[in-house]
Amino acid sequence: MVSALRRGCRAVAIFLLVVVLAVAAAGAMVYVRFERFQNTAIPNLAEGQTLQVQRGDSFARVLRRLREAGIDVGYDLEWQLLARQMDVAARLKVGEYPLTPGTSPRALLQRMRDGKVLQYRFTIVEGWNIRQLRAALAKATPLVHRSDALDDAALMQALGAPGQHPEGRFLPQTYVYIRGDTDLEVLGQAHAAMQKALAEVWAQRAPELPIATPEQALILASIIEKETGIAQERPQIAGVFARRLKIGMPLQTDPTVIYGMGSAYDGNIRRRDLTTDTPYNTYTRAGLTPTPIAMPGVDALKAAVNPAPGDALFFVALGDGSGRHVFSASLSEHNAAVARYLRNLRRPPLPEEAPVPEAAPR
Incomplete structure (x- = not known):
């Protein structure tokens, strides 16, 4: 009787061992499959x-969207x-996520948890006017367009x-956005x-500026x-304009004339354009124009409130393709610099109706 009982217990023990081993084996298989699932690159x-x-x-x-995506x-x-x-x-972040080839399920879910969304960039270029800015913005994708109308x-x-007035109100730099x-x-960011950049440079302005407000x-x-x-x-050019403002001398700068011409500007300024009065x-x-004429960058903002010292009242392009200018303290020096500029361009003196080279204050 005792022997039979022992045999029965041994059989139960063996059965339980088999069950445990089977469960362990199944668990191991599930674990291996789960590990393979989460760490293997998603195909296709x-x-x-x-x-x-x-x-x-x-x-x-x-x-469901993942399944719909294939x-x-x-x-x-x-x-x-x-x-x-x-x-x-609990930590799922809103946004657009790249399904990059080679990504595993774990890597994809980690992106969603950490909010590593796909980002897009829009750059406002220094010197753009509001028309150029709005035209570029209208082409930006995948922005939702609410301003077009x-x-x-x-x-x-x-x-x-x-x-x-919208001119000059948006800081040139690159802005990041998501779908x-x-x-x-x-x-709104720009x-x-x-506003922040202007307030910062205004707080660091030089004394005795001929301008009274951040505007x-x-x-x-x-x-x-x-x-x-x-x-x-830029600080040198700012110095020329500051000195002109101090003595009441007109700025005589071509970009303001161009801005005032609006769509009538065809790439050239003629003498008649210089004498045709507009607010700009x-x-x-x-004095200054009634509004900004473009979007200035931080360097231009800093120059405006910290002009370089000196005695120059004129400047003109060198005409050598470098984009640089020569600065003069007297009209005679400036006229000589203009003559050199024209020689560099290999152009004869200008007749009355010929385009005036975009140079600088005269």
Whole structure:
């Protein structure tokens, strides 16, 4: 009887051992499969393929979008378990994610958890005017376009700056956005950046400037921006304009005339253009223009409030293709520099109706 009982116990023990080993083996197989699933590259991903996670999406909805995108690797349960293990569901970030070839399920979910979304860039170029900025913005993708139907006044209203002229109000630099952002959000960033930059440079302005407000500094900086692309020259050009403003001498700068001509400008300035009065013609009107004429960069802003010392009242391009200028203290010196400029261009003196070379204050 005892022997039979022992045999029965041994049989039960063996059975339980077999069960345990079977469960362990099955568990090991599940573990190996799960490890392979989460760390193996997702097949058939194409370059440029993306996944959009929208506000309010659950992980189950995101998983459906993955399936719709052709990602058929793994069981839904495996994705759910991995998402729970990585705490993705609670930390899922809105945005557009690249489905880069070679990405594993774990790497993809880690991107979603960490918010490593696909980013796009829009650059405002130094010296652009508001028309150029709006034309470039209208072509930017994948921005949501909300400003296309707005005129300039309505645009500034939408940006929270009613009554403000839009020229010069957006800081030239590169702005990052994600899919779903609007053009108004990008412009809002640029507008705030310009306000911040202007306030910072105004706080560091030199004493005894011939300008009294940050608004005037912005206007002057825009003119400086259009006069040269050489950063080192901007303080010198600012110095010329500051001295002219101090003594009441007209700025006589071609970019302001061009701005005042608007769409009538065909690439050339003629003598009649210099004498045709507009609010922006600094040959016919003394002082600054009524608004900025372009988007000035930080270097131009700094130059406007910290002009270089000196006695120069004139400048003209060298005409050698370098974009640099020669600065003169007297009209006779300036006339000689203009003559050299014309010789460098190998051009004869200008008749009355010939285009005037875009040089500088005269």
